[in-house]
Amino acid sequence: MRNLLSIEEVDRDAMEAILDRAESFAEVGRRDIKKVPTLRGRTVVTLFYESSTRTSSSFELAAKRLSADLVSVKAAGSSVDKGESLKDTVATLSAYDPAAIVIRHPYAGAAQMVAGWTSAAVVNAGDGKHEHPSQALLDVYTLRRRLGSLEGKRIWIVGDVLHSRVARSNLIAFQRMGAEVTLCGPPTLIPRGIEELGCEVTYSLDRLEEADVVYALRMQHERMRGAFVPSLREYAANFQIDTRRLGPRQLLMHPGPVNRGVEISGEAIDSPQSLIGEQVAAGLVVRMAILYELLAGRPERPTAIGDGPAAAEAAAPTIGQPA
Amino acid sequence: MTQDKNLTDLLDVRAGQPADLVLRRATLLDPVAGIDGVHDLVIRDGRIAEIAAPGEADANGAEELDAEGLHAFPAFFDPHVHLRTPGQEHKEDVETGTRAAAAGGYCGIIAMANTSPPVDTAADITALREQARAQASVPVGFTATVTVGMKGEELTEMVELRDAGAIGFTDDGLPIRNANIMRRALQYQHLCGGQIALHEEDPDLSAGGVMHEGPVSAALGLAGWPSVAESTMIARDCALAAYEESRIHVQHLSAKESVEVVRAAKAAGVRISAEASPHHLVLTDEEVRSLDPRRFKMNPPLRHESDRQALIDALRDGTIECIATDHAPHHADEKEVPFEQAAFGVTGLETAFAALHTELVLPGVIDLGLLIERMAGGAAPFDVPRPTLAVGAEANVALCDLTAEWTVGEDGYESRSSNSWAEGRTLTGRVLVTVAAGQIAFRLRSFSLGVAP
Numbered sequence: 001m002r003n004l005l006s007i008e009e010v011d012r013d014a015m016e017a018i019l020d021r022a023e024s025f026a027e028v029g030r031r032d033i034k035k036v037p038t039l040r041g042r043t044v045v046t047l048f049y050e051s052s053t054r055t056s057s058s059f060e061l062a063a064k065r066l067s068a069d070l071v072s073v074k075a076a077g078s079s080v081d082k083g084e085s086l087k088d089t090v091a092t093l094s095a096y097d098p099a100a101i102v103i104r105h106p107y108a109g110a111a112q113m114v115a116g117w118t119s120a121a122v123v124n125a126g127d128g129k130h131e132h133p134s135q136a137l138l139d140v141y142t143l144r145r146r147l148g149s150l151e152g153k154r155i156w157i158v159g160d161v162l163h164s165r166v167a168r169s170n171l172i173a174f175q176r177m178g179a180e181v182t183l184c185g186p187p188t189l190i191p192r193g194i195e196e197l198g199c200e201v202t203y204s205l206d207r208l209e210e211a212d213v214v215y216a217l218r219m220q221h222e223r224m225r226g227a228f229v230p231s232l233r234e235y236a237a238n239f240q241i242d243t244r245r246l247g248p249r250q251l252l253m254h255p256g257p258v259n260r261g262v263e264i265s266g267e268a269i270d271s272p273q274s275l276i277g278e279q280v281a282a283g284l285v286v287r288m289a290i291l292y293e294l295l296a297g298r299p300e301r302p303t304a305i306g307d308g309p310a311a312a313e314a315a316a317p318t319i320g321q322p323a
Numbered sequence: 324m325t326q327d328k329n330l331t332d333l334l335d336v337r338a339g340q341p342a343d344l345v346l347r348r349a350t351l352l353d354p355v356a357g358i359d360g361v362h363d364l365v366i367r368d369g370r371i372a373e374i375a376a377p378g379e380a381d382a383n384g385a386e387e388l389d390a391e392g393l394h395a396f397p398a399f400f401d402p403h404v405h406l407r408t409p410g411q412e413h414k415e416d417v418e419t420g421t422r423a424a425a426a427g428g429y430c431g432i433i434a435m436a437n438t439s440p441p442v443d444t445a446a447d448i449t450a451l452r453e454q455a456r457a458q459a460s461v462p463v464g465f466t467a468t469v470t471v472g473m474k475g476e477e478l479t480e481m482v483e484l485r486d487a488g489a490i491g492f493t494d495d496g497l498p499i500r501n502a503n504i505m506r507r508a509l510q511y512q513h514l515c516g517g518q519i520a521l522h523e524e525d526p527d528l529s530a531g532g533v534m535h536e537g538p539v540s541a542a543l544g545l546a547g548w549p550s551v552a553e554s555t556m557i558a559r560d561c562a563l564a565a566y567e568e569s570r571i572h573v574q575h576l577s578a579k580e581s582v583e584v585v586r587a588a589k590a591a592g593v594r595i596s597a598e599a600s601p602h603h604l605v606l607t608d609e610e611v612r613s614l615d616p617r618r619f620k621m622n623p624p625l626r627h628e629s630d631r632q633a634l635i636d637a638l639r640d641g642t643i644e645c646i647a648t649d650h651a652p653h654h655a656d657e658k659e660v661p662f663e664q665a666a667f668g669v670t671g672l673e674t675a676f677a678a679l680h681t682e683l684v685l686p687g688v689i690d691l692g693l694l695i696e697r698m699a700g701g702a703a704p705f706d707v708p709r710p711t712l713a714v715g716a717e718a719n720v721a722l723c724d725l726t727a728e729w730t731v732g733e734d735g736y737e738s739r740s741s742n743s744w745a746e747g748r749t750l751t752g753r754v755l756v757t758v759a760a761g762q763i764a765f766r767l768r769s770f771s772l773g774v775a776p
Contacts, residue, residue: 085656085659085660086660086661087659087660105661107660107661107662107663107664108543108544108545108614108661108662108663109614109661109662110661112614113614113659113660113661127661128544128545128661128663129544129545129546130543130544130545131544164544165544168542168544191540191541191544191547192536192537192540192541192547192549193536193537193538193539193540193541194538194541194542196538196541196542197538197541197542
């Protein structure tokens with residue numbers, strides 16, 4: 001795997017490999033010294049054009065736990081504010097010869113374009129409403145730990161599907177791992193034609209008890225133009241996941257950040273069925289595994305000075321030894 | 324169309340030497356004039372002088388081209404081109420745009436008015452016509468906007484614009500949102516004359532849309548521009564045109580719903596003409612999966628295969644009478660950005676004939692005669708005489724090699740911009756020589772001009 005641009009291009013075996021790798025990093029995380037030297041001397045750039053807490057912090061920590069040098073660029077406060085184009089920003093950052101660029105951007109296809117402009121491995125940390133592959137991987141990881149396997153499980157993704165890159169990536173990933181997916185939300189927030197991706201679509205929570213897992217989506221006020229629902233109150237009345245609707249054997253997930261009292265009730269968030277905290281923890285180890293898969297197997301290019309094969313060998317991946 | 328009318332009666336071109344040319348043993352095809360067969364085509368002093376038996380014409384000192392195995396058609400007419408002048412000459416100008424047209428076999432084009440600033444005064448029209456007389460390889464007609472500054476609020480001085488030589492009116496690039504302004508323009512047409520060409524898009528329904536709404540937009544997470552945003556607006560304007568007994572030309576039809584509306588309006592006697600673009604006739608929204616805005620982002624967007632089929636049917640039955648490229652050059656900087664941020668539009672003049680020949684004629688979807696008829700069908704809606712091979716007419720001829728294969732973009736473009744939807748495609752059929760308004764407007768460099776035996 002050269003880049004992680006969309007979950008679409010990751011087959012089931014590759015997904016399993018990343019998840020297995022993440023398990024081993026979870027073991028590292030239980031040690032006193034949680035750092036391994038795998039990416040020592042290599043540079044990871046995170047380039048975030050949109051605000052983020054979980055994704056940016058977990059990618060940054062993942063890079064540090066792997067001993068990489070980290071450069072974090074946020075659009076606000078950078079030359080992007082001065083009108084620099086994406087292409088020029090990437091060319092600038094590529095001058096540092098990074099091993100990986102992790103990018104979040106408000107528009108679909110941005111990560112794919114960046115991959116065409118740089119020799120670094122590119123990780124899509126969310127491109128517009130298109131894809132969020134690392135989120136899908138961490139959600140599959142979380143479910144696999146809890147359920148053993150997703151085979152035959154029924155997963156309902158509930159809420160604002162239209163504006164959700166998480167819904168798109170997770171739909172693909174869950175199906176690829178053998179789950180049956182139902183999308184549920186008000187008709188104005190379900191994109192026309194999405195059922196051609198092989199999922200079921202329903203506009204009501206009436207049959208929610210069928211679900212093994214309920215994945216609630218964030219109401220994305222920031223991406224909405226125009227009135228998609230009459231009011232958040234009416235939305236909540238019809239689609240909020242609360243402890244009355246959520247059965248005791250059903251698992252609850254959410255990509256965060258949660259609008260408490262809108263898509264999920266406070267009680268449901270804090271209920272024992274909620275995996276929301278586990279999802280965040282999974283984010284770190286899965287993102288370590290992603291960086292590992294992309295970079296560790298890929299020998300550093302010889303520099304102009306010519307490091308020779310010995311240097312390449314020294315940089316070869318090792319796991320399990322504290323740095 | 325009478326043969327004493329010339330393109331240059333209405334359009335402007337750089338004055339040059341009238342052509343004296345004999346095309347020996349060319350396969351002539353002009354379905355409208357009923358000309359079909361191998362002949363010598365004699366062009367003298369810029370007019371079609373004679374259609375003679377193969378090898379029999381008296382050259383009389385004229386240049387002779389060995390056209391055996393080559394086809395000569397009435398040159399093409401494009402009613403929808405963006406020359407980007409004034410204001411955006413980094414994308415295209417009158418010289419490069421008309422060179423691109425000549426290379427595509429066109430003998431005439433109509434330039435859109437959504438320049439920067441828009442063409443909305445008589446002085447603008449006068450200046451552009453002067454520019455065309457200095458720089459244009461093929462005759463150009465300039466449109467003016469329907470509303471001042473394309474703001475959709477007040478009508479331009481349409482009579483004065485017509486007097487200055489505006490070929491017609493259009494706010495292309497934007498719809499005329501206000502139905503009452505649209506109605507007034509149609510009323511005023513009875514005074515000023517001139518076609519009103521319409522970019523049909525309900526901006527509320529299409530708001531934010533960057534591609535066709537359907538399973539592909541759902542999968543990509545891109546905001547959809549639904550077909551009904553086009554068809555409902557066309558239906559509104561058909562009703563208004565019928566009510567005011569005015570005439571309208573609907574630009575770049577893209578959706579099957581729109582085809583149905585136009586077909587019904589024509590059957591009801593509404594004075595309406597319609598065009599379709601080569602990219603809508605060849606491509607579908609599946610291409611957008613590549614997220615490549617340079618080739619696949621345009622307005623209206625590429626639609627579903629069923630829409631493409633409906634457009635082809637409409638081309639066959641005459642619901643759509645002409646092919647228009649909507650040639651929309653953009654600088655690389657405006658296209659090397661994520662899909663949603665990129666400018667709408669692709670270039671098309673240099674590839675239209677070859678692409679449609681390759682994708683529709685060779686597989687047997689439509690026949691060559693129909694393509695030739697539709698490629699020049701854009702003249703009549705703007706009251707421009709249809710290019711013809713008939714003896715006595717002004718010479719407007721495209722000489723083509725229907726077997727030549729070429730890869731689009733390999734040798735660059737005549738256009739200043741390279742955002743061709745067909746870039747990288749291997750096409751069959753190439754324009755070798757274009758005669759426009761009686762002058763040789765284009766010769767393919769590699770086409771050797773040996774004197775015929």
